[in-house]
């Protein structure tokens with residue numbers, strides 16, 4: 001597992017709809033923080049490839065994908081990840097790093113996890 005800044009701002013839907021999903025400098029810092037956290041904390045536990053389904057979303061992109069108005073994707077602190085073993089990825093975070101997490105949401109049917117490292121750090125876990 002290795003997540004890049006580029007992956008966290010890329011969106012096929014933004015490209016398709018010609019939406020400029022370039023973050024401001026403040027948000028860029030948040031994305032870098034999330035990226036470093038993923039690579040420093042989670043990656044050492046999971047060797048297989050991990051795909052970013054959705055990372056940073058500008059307002060326009062967030063509306064396009066039907067994201068919540070208060071979504072942490074808007075601030076760059078959240079991403080949705082998928083891989084061959086999403087449950088294992090969830091367990092790595094759930095068992096070790098909930099104190100770094102604002103929200104961890106596991107979607108077993110859609111096979112991805114939503115991770116937010118927003119500084120509120122409420123340590124919330126949900127399954128949807």
Ligand SMILES: [Zn+2]
Nearest residue numbers: 078079080114
């Ligand atoms: Zn999400």
